[in-house]
Amino acid sequence: MSKITVLGTGIVGDTIGSKLIELGHSVAMGSRTINNEKALAFVAKHNGKAIEGTFADAAAYGEIIFNCTKGSGSIDALKMAGDNNLKDKIIVDISNPLDFSKGMPPFLTISNTNSLGEEIQKAFPTAKVVKTLNTMNCGLMVHPDSLNNGDHDTFICGNDANAKDKVIEILKSIGWSDKHIIDLGDITAARGTEMYLALWVRVLGSINTGNFNIKIVR
Amino acid sequence: MSKITVLGTGIVGDTIGSKLIELGHSVAMGSRTINNEKALAFVAKHNGKAIEGTFADAAAYGEIIFNCTKGSGSIDALKMAGDNNLKDKIIVDISNPLDFSKGMPPFLTISNTNSLGEEIQKAFPTAKVVKTLNTMNCGLMVHPDSLNNGDHDTFICGNDANAKDKVIEILKSIGWSDKHIIDLGDITAARGTEMYLALWVRVLGSINTGNFNIKIVR
Numbered sequence: 465m466s467k468i469t470v471l472g473t474g475i476v477g478d479t480i481g482s483k484l485i486e487l488g489h490s491v492a493m494g495s496r497t498i499n500n501e502k503a504l505a506f507v508a509k510h511n512g513k514a515i516e517g518t519f520a521d522a523a524a525y526g527e528i529i530f531n532c533t534k535g536s537g538s539i540d541a542l543k544m545a546g547d548n549n550l551k552d553k554i555i556v557d558i559s560n561p562l563d564f565s566k567g568m569p570p571f572l573t574i575s576n577t578n579s580l581g582e583e584i585q586k587a588f589p590t591a592k593v594v595k596t597l598n599t600m601n602c603g604l605m606v607h608p609d610s611l612n613n614g615d616h617d618t619f620i621c622g623n624d625a626n627a628k629d630k631v632i633e634i635l636k637s638i639g640w641s642d643k644h645i646i647d648l649g650d651i652t653a654a655r656g657t658e659m660y661l662a663l664w665v666r667v668l669g670s671i672n673t674g675n676f677n678i679k680i681v682r
Numbered sequence: 683m684s685k686i687t688v689l690g691t692g693i694v695g696d697t698i699g700s701k702l703i704e705l706g707h708s709v710a711m712g713s714r715t716i717n718n719e720k721a722l723a724f725v726a727k728h729n730g731k732a733i734e735g736t737f738a739d740a741a742a743y744g745e746i747i748f749n750c751t752k753g754s755g756s757i758d759a760l761k762m763a764g765d766n767n768l769k770d771k772i773i774v775d776i777s778n779p780l781d782f783s784k785g786m787p788p789f790l791t792i793s794n795t796n797s798l799g800e801e802i803q804k805a806f807p808t809a810k811v812v813k814t815l816n817t818m819n820c821g822l823m824v825h826p827d828s829l830n831n832g833d834h835d836t837f838i839c840g841n842d843a844n845a846k847d848k849v850i851e852i853l854k855s856i857g858w859s860d861k862h863i864i865d866l867g868d869i870t871a872a873r874g875t876e877m878y879l880a881l882w883v884r885v886l887g888s889i890n891t892g893n894f895n896i897k898i899v900r
Contacts, residue, residue, distance in 0.1 A: 569874075575794050576880070616899040619881075648884045656787075656881035662794070663837075663874035666866045667898055675900065680885055681834040682894040 465489050469526025471519055471541055473502035476558065476602045477532035481506060483606035484530075485513045487637050494522025494545065523549035528556065528630070529591075535561035535580050536573060539587055550591045554627045556634075557581050557654075558597040558605070560661050569665035572658060581654025585623065592627035595654040596620040596635065596645075599664065601674040608639050616677040617644045621653035646680060683707050687744025689737055689759055691720035694776065694820045695750035699724060701824035702748075703731045705855050712740025712763065741767035746774065746848070747809075753779035753798050754791060757805055768809045772845045774852075775799050775872075776815040776823070778879050787883040790876060799872025803841065810845035813872040814838040814853065814863075817882065819892040826857045834895040835862045839871035864898060 465488040470481040473495045481491045493503045493516045503516035515525065523529055523545035533541040538559045542550065561580040562570040574580050581595040597605045597618055608614040618640055622628050628647065635645055648656060660678075668674050683706045688699040691713045699709045711721045711734045721734035733743065741747055741763035751759040756777045760768065779798040780788040792798050799813040815823045815836055826832045836858055840846050846865065853863055866874060878896075886892050 571794050575877070576789050612899045621884075646885065646888055648888050653884045656884040659793070659877040659880040662877040666839075666871045666874040667864065670864055670866050671898070671900060673900065677899050678896040679899050680889070680894050681830045681897050682889060682891065 466528055467492070467526050469494060469522045469529045469545075470532055471522060471529065471545060472532035472534070473500050473506065474532065474534070477530075478502065478506055479602040479606055480530055480532055480558070481514065482510065483638060485510050490514070492517065492522040492525035494519040494541075496541070496544065519545040520549055526553070528554045528634075531555055531557045531559050531584070533559060535559040536563060538580060539583060542584060542588060547588065550588050552590050553592070554624075554630060555584060555588065555591045555593045556597075556631055557584055557593055557595045560598050560658055562661060562665075569662070569669065572662065575659050576655065579652070579654035579658050581621070581651050581658070585651045592622065592624040593651055594620060594622035594624075594627050594631045595651060595657060596631060599657050599660055600677045603675065604677055606638055608644070611675065611677060612679075614639065614641060614644065616679040617646055618677075619646050619648050619653070619657050621648040621651055621657070623650045684745050685710070685743055687712060687740045687747045687763075688750055689740060689747060689763060690750035690752070691718050691724065692750065692752070694823075695748075696720065696724055697820040697824055698748055698750055698776070699732065700728065701856060703728050708732070710735065710740040710743035712737040712759075714759070714762070737763040738767055744771070746772045746852075749773055749775045749777050749802070751777060753777040754781060756798060757801060760802060760806060765806065768806050770808050771810070772842075772848060773802060773806065773809045773811045774815075774849055775802055775811055775813045778816050778876055780879060780883075787880070787887065790880065793877050794873065797870070797872035797876050799839070799869050799876070803869045810840060810842040811869055812838060812840035812842075812845050812849045813869060813875060814849060817875050817878055818895045822893065822895055824856055826862070829893065829895060830897075832857065832859060832862065834897040835864055836895075837864050837866050837871070837875050839866040839869055839875070841868045
């Protein structure tokens with residue numbers, strides 16, 4: 465079992481962090497400030513298995529870092545976490561660079577010839593950024609079996625093969641089967657999974673539920 | 683049965699045009715110049731059911747226009763087809779604004795806050811642009827049943843509800859069932875289906891076949 469950092473106190477951080485604890489890991493939840501109300505609630509409900517603190521406190525604790533912050537604030541949050549606390553660690557990036565400031569559906573702040581995954585990798589070159597799970601809502605991320613007996617797919621990409629293997633192990637422990645984890649290659653493939661969000665938000669608007677995912681039918 | 687224009691002599695135009703003829707329509711294939719070699723071959727193999735000519739010749743003929751040109755040249759091709767020949771007609775846009783000039787995978791020339799579907803609609807305001815089928819290879823467009831008994835999805839969007847209904851009828855005649863045609867709303871949703879191509883090309887690279895499509899699992 466690992467010591468894992470979850471950056472972000474929103475529903476994504478809470479959901480991912482809770483699942484990791486259920487699997488036996490211990491979790492440090494990081495936030496902009498110490499004693500964040502939601503982080504304290506997270507610690508309280510996971511009696512003894514979770515701690516909380518600043519982004520830097522939490523990042524110093526974990527061996528693996530889950531970036532569950534909003535994409536628009538991810539680079540800032542990771543900078544607050546600190547180079548030294550991220551050095552050589554796996555950053556599992558499940559965020560999307562969505563901008564809701566012009567209303568729904570959102571657009572992307574980075575896309576096409578760049579991606580947030582790549583920007584994070586460039587900003588923290590010794591870290592091993594692995595992008596995954598960003599193509600669905602957080603309930604499905606941690607309960608793939610809840611939809612169509614798990615017969616739908618997630619993607620993974622990143623520059624470091626060992627880091628991807630470690631993240632795949634975590635995905636499998638969550639309930640993702642090997643055949644539903646599609647390796648798209650290096651971190652530039654984050655362009656693909658992030659740009660898919662432009663379709664995701666419109667499918668959401670069409671079918672009126674976020675409880676869906678795609679399956680690659682071949 | 684309808685008189686249909688297919689703009690473009692590549693594999694997409696040939697495949698779509700051939701299917702439409704098989705369904706009983708008559709087709710005019712348009713190209714930059716008259717007597718294009720591929721257009722002549724298309725006419726020859728569809729004895730009496732197809733004609734060919736310039737983009738303008740072909741567009742004048744059809745009641746419905748299928749844009750099967752490369753996305754990078756679509757606006758130019760449609761301009762050559764001519765405002766008058768497109769006036770009030772349905773343009774079924776199955777193209778994608780992909781730029782391969784920097785190698786594989788391609789990037790998009792328009793995306794995020796705009797799309798090729800929207801640009802075509804703006805350039806030809808009386809036409810009724812309907813974007814569909816652009817999320818898969820052309821073999822699957824016309825043979826949905828060839829993959830997993832047709833259990834995968836296509837998307838449709840456009841500003842004119844009647845035009846979408848007519849295109850849905852054509853899709854159904856091709857073999858797409860109602861439940862696998864997902865209406866995403868107005869033509870701005872083309873941003874979603876075009877940006878998905880960034881994921882499509884990377885899945886292609888990962889699974890080494892273009893013979894796949896997505897299913898929205900809900």
